[in-house]
Structure formats: structure tokens, C-alpha cells
Amino acid sequence: MITTQPAAFLEVLPTGGRLMGLDVGMKTIGTALCDAGWTFASPATLVRRTKFTKDKVQLLELAKAQGVRGLVIGLPLNLDGTESPRSQSSRSFARLVEDMGPVLLWDERWSTVAVERAMIEQDMSRAKRAERIDNLAAAYILQGAIDALTINQT
Incomplete structure (x- = not known):
């Protein structure tokens, strides 16, 4: 199942369980x-993209472990929400990993900007920011999704 609706995702996972957030670049x-x-x-973990089959193996190993x-996969929308x-690339990726479990596509319009600003405030070097931005953006995306999911539960 692939959805953009937290309520539909929650129906499939009513008892929770660990989730993995992905910022697909x-x-x-x-x-x-x-x-x-x-x-x-x-x-x-940061997965450096090569061939999709190898990338998926890395993701599967992490998910299984x-x-x-x-x-929860970041869905890059235009600023107006379109x-x-x-x-479309993120939706295609979601279809390819759907066999790993239900997928929630989550609006990621501001994730990279928010994470980058936080790293600048911490006086992190440009090289360190570049190395960590994708994983931190994935955490930001996942945190937003789980916040919405838990609010819907109360």
C-alpha cells in the first residue's frame, strides 16, 4: 500500500512498529x-546510490535488522503543493520498495532547508553538512510523519 494519507497508513499499522524514513536523492x-x-x-545509514537492486538490498538489510x-518516503512537492x-520519481521509488511494507509519502518541501539552517546554527562546516544532510532530512521527514500519526491516534 502506498498513500499520502496518515489515517490510511495508520489503519494498516494500528499497533505501531518501527518505521524507516527515506530521503531519496x-x-x-x-x-x-x-x-x-x-x-x-x-x-x-546513508546509502550511496548505484544500481537500484544493490540499493534495495542495503535498504532491506537495514529494515530487517x-x-x-x-x-515514510519524502515527497518533494512544489511550493504551491503541486x-x-x-x-513522480519518489512515487516510482515507492512502487519499487512497496514490498518492504506499507509506504507513507510525506511532504518534504521544507526538510532540507530546515535541517541545513539547524546545521548552520550549530556552526557545522560545509563538508560535514554535505555529508549529513540527507540522513538528517530523512529524520526530519520521519519525525513530521510520526508526529502526525500520533496526533491522529489521540
Whole structure:
């Protein structure tokens, strides 16, 4: 199942479980994981993209090792909320990994900007920012999704 609706995603995972967030880029896939209670998200492994089959093996290994039950994939929308060519790329990626569990596509319009600003405030060097941005963006995306999912539960 692939959805943009938190309520539909929640129906499939009513008891929670660990989720993996993905920030899918052209060169890398940032990953993040949350706890089974959907309280907090943390950056995980950076996957450097090669061939999709190899990338998927890395994602599957991480998901299996961490007991992941579902995926949250960043959906890059235009500022006005409409879909872009990158949105279609994320949707295609979601279809290719759908067998790993239910997928929630989450609006990621401001994730990279927010994470980059936070890193600048921490006086992090440009090289360190470039190395960490995708995983931190994945954590930001995942945190936003689990916040929305837990609000819907109350």
C-alpha cells in the first residue's frame, strides 16, 4: 500500500512498529529510524546510490535488522503543493520498495532547508553538512510523519 494519507497508513499499522524514513536523492538515499512507539526519529545509514537492486538490498538489510514495519518516503512537492517531476520519481521509488511494507509519502518541501539552517546554527562546516544532510532530512521527514500519526491516534 502506498498513500499520502496518515489515517490510511495508520489503519494498516494500528499497533505501531518501527518505521524507516527515506530521503531519496539522485546520488544518495538518506535513512532514518524511529522507535516502535513512534516517539522520536534518528538519522541512520546513508546509502550511496548505484544500481537500484544493490540499493534495495542495503535498504532491506537495514529494515530487517531493525524490525521495520513501514516506510515514510519524502515527497518533494512544489511550493504551491503541486507535484513536480521529482515527485513522480519518489512515487516510482515507492512502487519499487512497496514490498518492504506499507509506504507513507510525506511532504518534504521544507526538510532540507530546515535541517541545513539547524546545521548552520550549530556552526557545522560545509563538508560535514554535505555529508549529513540527507540522513538528517530523512529524520526530519520521519519525525513530521510520526508526529502526525500520533496526533491522529489521540
